[in-house]
Amino acid sequence: MHVRTTSLALSLLCALGVATSAQAAGTLHFANWSDYYPPELLKKFEADTGIKATLDAYDSNETLLAKLKAGGGAYDVVVPSDSFIEIMVKEDLLQKFDKSKLTNLAHLKDTFKTLSYDPGHDYSVPYLWGTTGFSYDSAQVPGGKLEESWKPFFEPAPELKGKVVALNSIEELFVPAAYYLGVDECTEDPKQAQKIQDLLLKQKPSLAMYNSDGTIERMAAGEVAMHEQWNGAFHRAHAQRASLTYVYPKEGIRVFIDNFVIPKDATNVAEAHAFINWMMQPENIAAASNFAKYNNAIEGSDKFMDKELFEDPAINTPADKLSLLKPFQLCSPKALALRAKVWTKLKK
Amino acid sequence: MNTHNPLWRFAGMRPAAWFFFIFLYLPIVVLVVLSFNGGQSATLWGGFSLKWYSVVANDAEVVRAAKNSLIVATLATLISTSLATLAALGMRGRAFRGQTLMSGVLGLPLLVPEIVTAVSTLMFFSFINLKLSLFTILIAHVVFCIPFAYLPIRARLEGMNPYLLEAAADLYASPWKAFWKVTFPLLSPGIISGAMLAFIISMDDFVITYFVAGAGATTLPVYIFSSIRMGISPKINAISSIILVISIAFVALSYYVGQRKR
Amino acid sequence: MTTPRLIAERRQLGRRLLLSAPAMLTLLVFMLLPLGIMFVVSILQSGDYGGVKWGEYSFEAYRNFFYERDLDDTLVFNTDYLEIFQRSFWLSILTTAGCLLIGFPTALYLALQTERKRNLLLFLVTVPFWTNLLVRAYAWMLLLRNGGLVDEGLQGLGITDTGLGLLYTNNAVIIGLLYTYLPFMVLPIYTSLEKMDWRLVEAAFDLGANRFHALKRIIVPLAMPGIVAGSILVFIPSLGNYIIPELLGGGKTLMIGNLIQLQFGSSHNWPLGAALSFALLSFVLLAMLVYSVRFKPGNAGGHP
Numbered sequence A: 001m002h003v004r005t006t007s008l009a010l011s012l013l014c015a016l017g018v019a020t021s022a023q024a025a026g027t028l029h030f031a032n033w034s035d036y037y038p039p040e041l042l043k044k045f046e047a048d049t050g051i052k053a054t055l056d057a058y059d060s061n062e063t064l065l066a067k068l069k070a071g072g073g074a075y076d077v078v079v080p081s082d083s084f085i086e087i088m089v090k091e092d093l094l095q096k097f098d099k100s101k102l103t104n105l106a107h108l109k110d111t112f113k114t115l116s117y118d119p120g121h122d123y124s125v126p127y128l129w130g131t132t133g134f135s136y137d138s139a140q141v142p143g144g145k146l147e148e149s150w151k152p153f154f155e156p157a158p159e160l161k162g163k164v165v166a167l168n169s170i171e172e173l174f175v176p177a178a179y180y181l182g183v184d185e186c187t188e189d190p191k192q193a194q195k196i197q198d199l200l201l202k203q204k205p206s207l208a209m210y211n212s213d214g215t216i217e218r219m220a221a222g223e224v225a226m227h228e229q230w231n232g233a234f235h236r237a238h239a240q241r242a243s244l245t246y247v248y249p250k251e252g253i254r255v256f257i258d259n260f261v262i263p264k265d266a267t268n269v270a271e272a273h274a275f276i277n278w279m280m281q282p283e284n285i286a287a288a289s290n291f292a293k294y295n296n297a298i299e300g301s302d303k304f305m306d307k308e309l310f311e312d313p314a315i316n317t318p319a320d321k322l323s324l325l326k327p328f329q330l331c332s333p334k335a336l337a338l339r340a341k342v343w344t345k346l347k348k
Numbered sequence B: 001m002n003t004h005n006p007l008w009r010f011a012g013m014r015p016a017a018w019f020f021f022i023f024l025y026l027p028i029v030v031l032v033v034l035s036f037n038g039g040q041s042a043t044l045w046g047g048f049s050l051k052w053y054s055v056v057a058n059d060a061e062v063v064r065a066a067k068n069s070l071i072v073a074t075l076a077t078l079i080s081t082s083l084a085t086l087a088a089l090g091m092r093g094r095a096f097r098g099q100t101l102m103s104g105v106l107g108l109p110l111l112v113p114e115i116v117t118a119v120s121t122l123m124f125f126s127f128i129n130l131k132l133s134l135f136t137i138l139i140a141h142v143v144f145c146i147p148f149a150y151l152p153i154r155a156r157l158e159g160m161n162p163y164l165l166e167a168a169a170d171l172y173a174s175p176w177k178a179f180w181k182v183t184f185p186l187l188s189p190g191i192i193s194g195a196m197l198a199f200i201i202s203m204d205d206f207v208i209t210y211f212v213a214g215a216g217a218t219t220l221p222v223y224i225f226s227s228i229r230m231g232i233s234p235k236i237n238a239i240s241s242i243i244l245v246i247s248i249a250f251v252a253l254s255y256y257v258g259q260r261k262r
Numbered sequence C: 001m002t003t004p005r006l007i008a009e010r011r012q013l014g015r016r017l018l019l020s021a022p023a024m025l026t027l028l029v030f031m032l033l034p035l036g037i038m039f040v041v042s043i044l045q046s047g048d049y050g051g052v053k054w055g056e057y058s059f060e061a062y063r064n065f066f067y068e069r070d071l072d073d074t075l076v077f078n079t080d081y082l083e084i085f086q087r088s089f090w091l092s093i094l095t096t097a098g099c100l101l102i103g104f105p106t107a108l109y110l111a112l113q114t115e116r117k118r119n120l121l122l123f124l125v126t127v128p129f130w131t132n133l134l135v136r137a138y139a140w141m142l143l144l145r146n147g148g149l150v151d152e153g154l155q156g157l158g159i160t161d162t163g164l165g166l167l168y169t170n171n172a173v174i175i176g177l178l179y180t181y182l183p184f185m186v187l188p189i190y191t192s193l194e195k196m197d198w199r200l201v202e203a204a205f206d207l208g209a210n211r212f213h214a215l216k217r218i219i220v221p222l223a224m225p226g227i228v229a230g231s232i233l234v235f236i237p238s239l240g241n242y243i244i245p246e247l248l249g250g251g252k253t254l255m256i257g258n259l260i261q262l263q264f265g266s267s268h269n270w271p272l273g274a275a276l277s278f279a280l281l282s283f284v285l286l287a288m289l290v291y292s293v294r295f296k297p298g299n300a301g302g303h304p
Helices: A004-020 A041-048 A061-071 A082-090 A105-106 A169-180 A190-206 A214-218 A232-241 A269-279 A280-294 A320-325 A333-347 B013-036 B051-057 B060-091 B097-112 B112-128 B134-157 B162-171 B175-204 B207-212 B220-229 B234-261 C004-042 C060-068 C080-111 C116-131 C133-144 C149-156 C169-192 C198-206 C211-240 C243-249 C256-264 C270-295
Strands: A027-032 A054-056 A125-137 A162-168 A207-210 A226-230 A245-246 A253-261 C044-046 C052-057 C067-069 C073-075
Touching: A004 C052, A027 A162, A041 A054, A041 A169, A041 A280, A054 A253, A054 B220, A061 A082, A061 B207, A082 A253, A105 A269, A105 C044, A125 A232, A125 A280, A169 A190, A169 A333, A169 C169, A190 A207, A190 A333, A190 C067, A190 C270, A207 C060, A207 C133, A214 A232, A214 A320, A232 B060, A253 A269, A253 C149, A269 A280, A269 C073, A333 C256, B013 B234, B013 C080, B013 C116, B013 C133, B013 C169, B051 B134, B051 B234, B060 B097, B060 B134, B060 B175, B060 B220, B060 B234, B060 C004, B097 B134, B097 C004, B097 C211, B097 C270, B112 B207, B112 C004, B112 C080, B112 C256, B112 C270, B134 B175, B134 C004, B134 C080, B134 C169, B134 C211, B162 B175, B162 C116, B162 C270, B175 B220, B175 C116, B175 C169, B207 B220, B234 C052, B234 C133, C004 C270, C044 C060, C060 C067, C060 C080, C080 C116, C080 C169, C080 C256, C116 C169, C133 C169, C133 C243, C169 C211, C169 C243, C198 C211, C211 C256, C211 C270, C243 C256, C256 C270
Parallel strands: A027 A054, A162 A207, A162 A226
Antiparallel strands: A125 A226, A125 A245, A125 A253, C044 C052, C067 C073
């Protein structure tokens, strides 16, 4: 009996050794959100390049940043969002690209050639991008139609009390609230922050909950009538319930761009470049778009994208709405501390 | 035993136990049923289908994550339970100076919020230049599993007749033999309970694991928590059901083997 | 004076320390040292976007726990964090009491089964927890939501006739926490009850004791170490749980665990996060000190 347990332990130890020693040449350690990158595409990459890739998962930009700051790395490519690129560059957590190895940079669409958080693409290349607006179920709202504004979301009609959901993160609420009130999203003025706090406190009793998970299911099931939502999630919910509508509010809508970067302590730098360059080929990035249901930044990927994805105005923003898209701004620590304070007051 | 069984005198107990088991298994039934969901979502029923099982079979990442979880949980349980058993035996008996402090240290991993343990352990590892891997996850898991294994064993020891163990020490020549012949059988309900709690807690940990995980060392909870952005898919239910079936089969088999031995 | 007795005692103490050494060393190196680093973090200046500024000491984090800068920049007493602490403590107390209420009879039931059945049942208690917390929470959301399975079942049985509206309320949070922590109560209590000599109870009944007395005089005292261990294993982890309140409670209020997590995430304030957790640590230690002075006179050592 004891002999058996010992040998079991030994074989487990061996498995442990195997799992940790994947250090051979030509490997790539890639980390991303789960289910945000198609597993088949990684297999194709391995077949095309001969590089062996592992895919790890992280749950948010914040934990990724905290992990990198605390000295944890070991990844060769990660995919943080715009706001975090600038922080990571400032904090010296990223490696500068060797652009001679990124020949496919030429494939970037014009609008993505110069981005505020990394103007020369020295550290980052867009993966997928989307918008954070809100959606509603026209079968459940009074009159079947809502104004194209943040107003119905922040000040919902009384009939919708308890049928509205907000995303559970301070950025996703503070920024649209600032758009709606015409306040600078990076305000350092406590009085302006107070205005936003008042708006959010007034909205709170109408909300069913703050929740960023399961947005697709809630809207697809008709459990709630209105939901602050990412456009890709909307696209999936819409496929299951035709009466859903995505809103581009006239006050502005936040664009988020997720980007490939190479962390400072990455070891397989050449492989990382090869991977990023490979991902900028139209057919490859289109496969990622089709899988994750978000748009990309590569010219010529359109013809490889699924028709219903490409023709969804929520995903492929119509020309007349492009002016509403507002890029991210990195706010000062003081402004961010104010935001955090509003969040604590809102939820205390 | 049954003739002396005073069970019948406590009328409310059987219903309480029934209620307990129904409460325990209700969500599990839902979880397993949804693994056969033909639809895209983990909460909306879209007809019966086995497709998520084939998705799991073709998804190397999720299978690897489940494997990593089982490896870490098994090893962390074995190691932490051994450490906890020894510690519980050491802490038994007449109080000595510093004992309260020592039991405080044994309970410390319980008291510190996960995120703090996570960040500080990672800072410590990077400070001593320990490369992150599955092994660093194992260390962290052993640490936070110790109190979960220790407390049930300690509760078992408390109030136990001390002369039994001392008599055993006199009876057998080697302490090793005395341990296996007397102490271990006496302690085994506590050890089993402690080991099970350690296993549960290790299988479920996300925050600490994420921070101390090296490349290629994603565990199932890390995988599951990271799918929040895209929504949890029924493949998670499928892999959970597979783990459940394997564990129940394992238990049933050992029960059957035990029955045969009698 | 070194009598043989004293030498024997000393040798025994040495052996006991040796037995505890592996666990103690593991915890000293991999728990206390990292915690030491965290303490240093708590008295440093916060970095601009997370992390700390090494070498710039500041007690601001601890001051921020009680005071905040008002709109006109004056320091005012801040009850936000204390309120969050109070709410979390209250929820944990309710969870512990609930677990005890369901867990004790179950443990007693388990302890009264034949040995083989006992081990099987014990496994059945833990098997549901081999699945992930998040997946279990999702299953509960399905069960509890309006028109969900619990509503339908109760209506089918004719117990209720309208939806209960359980999901996204405090009741749902309590149900979720109870569910999460039940085995941590049942197993330790079972462990102490299992060694009980049931003839004692039989004898008590023969002597005319009623059930209540048998329970109070014999069973509960014997189960006490398990009850204490179980309560610790339920109370403290549920204090730090934030996933259940977020998912089942609708995320409208912060819990301690959530608040601390936030400081290492989007609030970018590691020192405050560290200070909050040391505050939590001292609150819990204080509560336990009060408990041990109040309820366990003369029992030095034992549980943390």
